[in-house]
Amino acid sequence: MLKPETIEIIKSTVPVLEVHGKAITTRFYEKLFESHPELLNLFNHGNQKQGRQQTALANAVYAAAVHIDRLHEIMPAVKGIAHKHRSLGVTPEQYPIVGENLLGAISEVLGDAATPEILGAWEEAYSVIAAAFIGVETEMADEALHQPGSWAGFRKFTVRRKTAESGNITSFYLVPEDGGPLAAFEPGQYVTVQMSIPGREHLVNRQYSLSDRPGQPYYRISVKKEAGTDTRVEGVASTYLHEAVREGDTLLLSAPAGDFTLNRSVDTPVVLLSAGVGLTPLMSMLRTIRAEQPARSVAFIHSAADGRLHAMKDAVKDEGTASAAETCLRTHICYTQPTEEDKAAGAFHSEGRLTAEKLKEIMAESGEHADYYICGPVSFMRDMIGYLQESGVPAASVHYEFFGPSLNLQ
Ligand SMILES: Cc1cc2nc3c(=O)[nH]c(=O)nc-3n(C[C@H](O)[C@H](O)[C@H](O)COP(=O)(O)OP(=O)(O)OC[C@H]3O[C@@H](n4cnc5c(N)ncnc54)[C@H](O)[C@@H]3O)c2cc1C
Numbered sequence: 161m162l163k164p165e166t167i168e169i170i171k172s173t174v175p176v177l178e179v180h181g182k183a184i185t186t187r188f189y190e191k192l193f194e195s196h197p198e199l200l201n202l203f204n205h206g207n208q209k210q211g212r213q214q215t216a217l218a219n220a221v222y223a224a225a226v227h228i229d230r231l232h233e234i235m236p237a238v239k240g241i242a243h244k245h246r247s248l249g250v251t252p253e254q255y256p257i258v259g260e261n262l263l264g265a266i267s268e269v270l271g272d273a274a275t276p277e278i279l280g281a282w283e284e285a286y287s288v289i290a291a292a293f294i295g296v297e298t299e300m301a302d303e304a305l306h307q308p309g310s311w312a313g314f315r316k317f318t319v320r321r322k323t324a325e326s327g328n329i330t331s332f333y334l335v336p337e338d339g340g341p342l343a344a345f346e347p348g349q350y351v352t353v354q355m356s357i358p359g360r361e362h363l364v365n366r367q368y369s370l371s372d373r374p375g376q377p378y379y380r381i382s383v384k385k386e387a388g389t390d391t392r393v394e395g396v397a398s399t400y401l402h403e404a405v406r407e408g409d410t411l412l413l414s415a416p417a418g419d420f421t422l423n424r425s426v427d428t429p430v431v432l433l434s435a436g437v438g439l440t441p442l443m444s445m446l447r448t449i450r451a452e453q454p455a456r457s458v459a460f461i462h463s464a465a466d467g468r469l470h471a472m473k474d475a476v477k478d479e480g481t482a483s484a485a486e487t488c489l490r491t492h493i494c495y496t497q498p499t500e501e502d503k504a505a506g507a508f509h510s511e512g513r514l515t516a517e518k519l520k521e522i523m524a525e526s527g528e529h530a531d532y533y534i535c536g537p538v539s540f541m542r543d544m545i546g547y548l549q550e551s552g553v554p555a556a557s558v559h560y561e562f563f564g565p566s567l568n569l570q
């Protein structure tokens with residue numbers, strides 16, 4: 161337990177550290193990779209370039225520091241991060257390395273302002289925060305290993321089938337090379353795919369949501385090709401998966417993880433809201449609800465640019481016709497830029513961005529007590545969460561997943 165004086169120092173210095181946040185975290189990563197270049201195999205270099213990861217890690221340390229005397233209050237957030245760490249194979253031995261380099265960066269950036277007293281307090285606080293993470297991660301790893309079909313680290317999977325879902329999304333059906341059983345997972349969870357890409361010096365790790373329902377003899381991931389345009393750089397992993405990985409090839413996967421999961425123990429109405437490739441975890445939820453809780457009311461609201469980029473449209477339609485409980489499923493497809501062909505085919509319900517009015521109509525049909533699951537680009541999620549908040553939906557009923565380092569949108 162930390163002494164009250166130490167807690168006082170930590171709380172009073174967090175604002176100072178936040179002011180220098182970017183400088184500290186940038187220096188932290190430089191120092192981390194200089195002293196431990198093997199860690200370049202673990203981190204996502206794209207996230208580093210865009211600064212999102214710097215912000216995520218440092219903010220988490222500062223947020224934990226503010227709550228240092230009541231860490232239990234931020235345990236849900238700790239668990240979410242712990243899922244990501246576990247999926248990537250972060251080990252307890254790596255915590256002191258991160259701590260040492262973070263402390264070193266704080267000391268360098270603050271200069272004389274970083275007194276021995278302040279540095280000592282932060283060292284103590286970091287070890288308390290690290291212990292909380294290590295405790296949760298060890299517990300999760302133990303629990304996972306008791307589950308039939310689960311595994312530690314990365315397991316070899318064969319690409320059994322590779323199939324296009326739209327103009328830029330491709331599904332990969334993956335079966336374990338060892339022929340053993342597959343761990344169950346919760347709809348909404350993801351795996352980390354670890355790739356050794358020819359011409360790249362370091363391993364590439366990326367998360368992909370499982371896009372089919374649990375209980376199948378395979379795991380399915382569905383990947384959007386992040387195409388290079390004038391303003392965007394070609395995505396490393398997604399381009400490799402689309403262009404180089406073929407049926408019969410091997411991919412390395414960590415066991416399913418993640419806390420963006422469908423609550424299957426209740427039968428409250430569910431509204432699934434996605435844009436673009438954000439539909440993947442929600443497809444798993446939709447397929448699960450339709451198979452296991454066919455009488456549960458579910459609305460599938462999806463926004464795509466146009467018909468060519470609209471993935472899994474037939475699969476969603478099939479869910480509507482496959483069972484007698486058809487009326488429990490409502491779909492709303494919104495195209496932001498429909499083509500003349502889309503218009504002629506009547507392939508969508510509304511045109512343009514999904515508005516607050518549209519969402520309100522859907523909410524009225526789903527009743528007041530629905531649970532909302534949201535996934536898509538940050539701007540889409542921000543809009544949807546904003547609309548729901550304005551409509552008085554309790555924060556506890558709104559669940560969302562980022563396809564990158566998390567941000568706080570509520
Ligand atoms: C929990 C979770 C679940 C996910 N599920 C899915 C899923 O089901 N399907 C899916 O397709 N993806 C999913 N993702 C995203 C996925 O993990 C990858 O981030 C995605 O495939 C892009 O990786 P990449 O290596 O191709 O792109 P990266 O090389 O990592 O680049 C990412 C993006 O940043 C841009 N970029 C890169 N460098 C720069 C730069 N210097 N300046 C400006 N822009 C730059 C690229 O254009 C690209 O759009 C998920 C992510 C998370 C965290």
Ligand code: HEM
Nearest residue numbers: 202203204207216217220221250254255258290564565566
């Ligand atoms: C108490 C210490 C730590 C805190 C507070 C912390 C916090 C975070 C946060 C907030 C994220 C982003 C989660 C998200 O994607 O939403 C993250 C991701 C990550 N963390 Fe940590 N972390 C800590 C320790 C470590 C350690 C010891 C390692 C291993 C060296 C590590 C490696 C990673 C990696 C590889 C990612 C994914 C980043 C990416 O995609 O590039 N973290 N961490």
